[in-house]
Amino acid sequence: MKIRVSDIGDDGLHIETRRDPRWLDNIPELWSGNEEMKLVSDIDVDIELTKVLREVSVLGNLSFTIEAPCALCLEPVRLDISPDIRLILSPSDKIDDDEDLDHQTYRGEDADLGDYLRELIAVSLPVKVLCREDCKGLCPECGQNLNRETCECGKKWKDPRLAGLEKFKL
Ligand SMILES: [Zn+2]
Ligand SMILES: [Zn+2]
Numbered sequence: 001m002k003i004r005v006s007d008i009g010d011d012g013l014h015i016e017t018r019r020d021p022r023w024l025d026n027i028p029e030l031w032s033g034n035e036e037m038k039l040v041s042d043i044d045v046d047i048e049l050t051k052v053l054r055e056v057s058v059l060g061n062l063s064f065t066i067e068a069p070c071a072l073c074l075e076p077v078r079l080d081i082s083p084d085i086r087l088i089l090s091p092s093d094k095i096d097d098d099e100d101l102d103h104q105t106y107r108g109e110d111a112d113l114g115d116y117l118r119e120l121i122a123v124s125l126p127v128k129v130l131c132r133e134d135c136k137g138l139c140p141e142c143g144q145n146l147n148r149e150t151c152e153c154g155k156k157w158k159d160p161r162l163a164g165l166e167k168f169k170l
Contacts, residue, residue: 001113003049005056005089005106012050019043023118037125040078041065045117047085056089056111062120068129072137073145083124087116 007013021039047060063082070077092105104116136146141153 001045001117003111003113004109005051005054005111006109008049008051008056012048015045015047015049017045019045023114037066037068037129039064040067043117043121045085054091056106058085058087058089058113060085062117062124064121066125068126070131070135071128072135073131073147074138075131075145075147077129077131079126079129081124081126083120085117085120087113 001017001019003013003015019042021042023043041064043062043064045060045062047058050057050059061082061084063080065078065080067076067078069075087102087104089104089106089111092107102116104111104113106112131147138144139146139151139153142151144151144153
């Protein structure tokens with residue numbers, strides 16, 4: 001996603017754009033062939049660019065929706081994700097250090113936000129998705145989704161620690 005630094009006026013520049021999911025084909029976690037986690041929406045980009053001398057600040061956010069199986073019951077879960085964009089673009093000959101903001105350099109008049117945005121998406125993906133906080137998961141014996149129905153397995157199964165304790169009944 002390219003921006004022209006000379007297009008940013010004194011009042012800044014507001015960019016709202018929508019990207020096709022194919023834009024992400026080089027994010028291995030999300031490429032369209034991945035069964036585990038997939039993107040199920042376009043990617044909305046909403047940024048405000050302001051320029052001070054030759055330094056450009058890019059603030060805004062991305063938003064998109066992913067679908068992934070619940071880590072416990074494997075039901076598909078949809079999740080809206082909207083990471084903040086906080087980036088400073090500096091001409092390649094000048095870099096300031098500000099630990100709260102990401103930095104990238106540009107040459108000439110063109111800056112490409114593509115790599116930064118793709119990386120932002122990759123790092124904002126959850127490691128684990130749950131359908132709900134108290135998901136009961138699948139029965140390890142029969143595979144029943146315990147959020148929907150109970151099974152008899154739990155009743156037959158005795159906790160070996162409790163079985164040990166039974167010997168010491170008073
Ligand atoms: Zn679940
Ligand atoms: Zn069961």
